[in-house]
Amino acid sequence: MAISPPFALFVGPTKSGTTWIHAYLEARGDIALPSGMKETFFFDKVYERGVTWYQGLFPGAEDTRLRVEVAPSLFHKxxxxxxxxxxxxxxxxxxxxRDPFDRAVSHYFHYRKRGAPQMSLREMAETYPxxxxxGLYARHAVQWEEAFGSDQVYLMSYQLLREDPEAFCRQLCEILEIDYVAxxxxxxxKQVNAAKVPRNLVAARMVQAVSSGLRRHGAHKVVNTLKHLPIKRWLYSGGAGLTEERREIKQQAVSVSEKMTGDWETFRHREDFPVRNEQMESA
Known part of the structure; x- marks a missing residue:
């Protein structure tokens, strides 16, 4: 039995507002999100669990709510x-x-939060491709359009989300064909899932390894419980300041990847590029 439609899949990419989107949809109360977890990782990391397991995370056909998964790890795979x-x-x-250079900087700090040591942006990208x-939008958006049809693939602006979340949500509700809720x-x-650097890299790596292992074994409720324990506040309170490191990494971003530069220039010239023309000039 297939997952009952309607269904929407937010494919990311990572560090482009997906945690905020998930929080908005969850707060509405009228959207069927995966039960007991935020991300299932079904389509990329735990596919061996089988589609029956994935189906079981959503309500049956008698529940007519829109089913949604916010899965930022999928876009480039x-x-x-x-x-x-x-x-x-x-x-x-x-x-x-999201501007791929800004996104790459944010992704850099995503790995710093998980326990990666301080290094250059290029070194981080070599370690974590x-x-x-x-952030290669021109390359990866096409694969989703070819698979699903361009009429089923929608591009939304992270910049609009940051500058005018109400307008972003109106656009989102229109795409999903649901009533607008502010x-x-x-x-x-609020910047959800903002960058932090742990005070102890070894402890951060251990917490990440335990959390990943629990998720892979289906213990999502345990992971959710751990998130609300004081350990998270202890791990990140007193962490190293980010101002100087962020400045240095931002300076490296423009020239870090010729591949990213060419891809972004190509993508910006799409007719459906989801950023206003006056913003394109400063992107």
Missing amino acids: PVACERAQEHVPYAKIICTV DVIEA PDPGLSG
């Missing part, structure tokens, strides 16, 4: 695209577009 097309071919695919690869005042203007 062809195998994930192929699997999604096989199991949810009717899905609306939504990609949030998705720092660059996940974002909670506590969510508007």
Whole structure:
């Protein structure tokens, strides 16, 4: 039995507002998100669990709510695209577009938060290729359009999300064909999942390894419980200041990847590029 439509899949990429989007959809209360977890990683990391397991995370056909998964790790992975097309071919695919240089800097700090040592942006990208690869919009948006059809793939502006979250949510609700609900005042203007650097890199790596292992074994409720324990505040309170490191990494971003530069220039000339023309000039 297939997952009952309607279904929407936010494919990312990482560090393009997907945590904020998930928080908005969850707060609405009228959207069926995966039960007991934020990301399932089904289409890329735990596919061996089988589609029956994935189906069980959503309500049955008697529940007519829109089903949604926010899955930022999928965008740049062809195998994930192929699997999604096989199991949810009717899905609306939504990609949030962020300036890839800014996104790469944010992704750098994503890995710093997980316990990676301080290094150059180029070194981080060599260690974790998705720092660059996940932001190649011209390359990867096409694979989703070819798999699902361009009429099922939607591009949304991260810049609009940051500058005008209410306008972003109106556009999002229109795409999803659901009633508009304004974002909670506590969510508007809030940067969810903001960058932090742990005070102890070894401890951060251990926490990350334990969390990943628990998720792979299906213990998502345990992971959710751990998130609310004081350990997280202890791990990141007192962490190194980011101002100087962020400045240095931003300076490296423009020239770090010729591949990223060419891809972004190509993508910006798409007719459906989701950023206003006057913003394109300063992107």
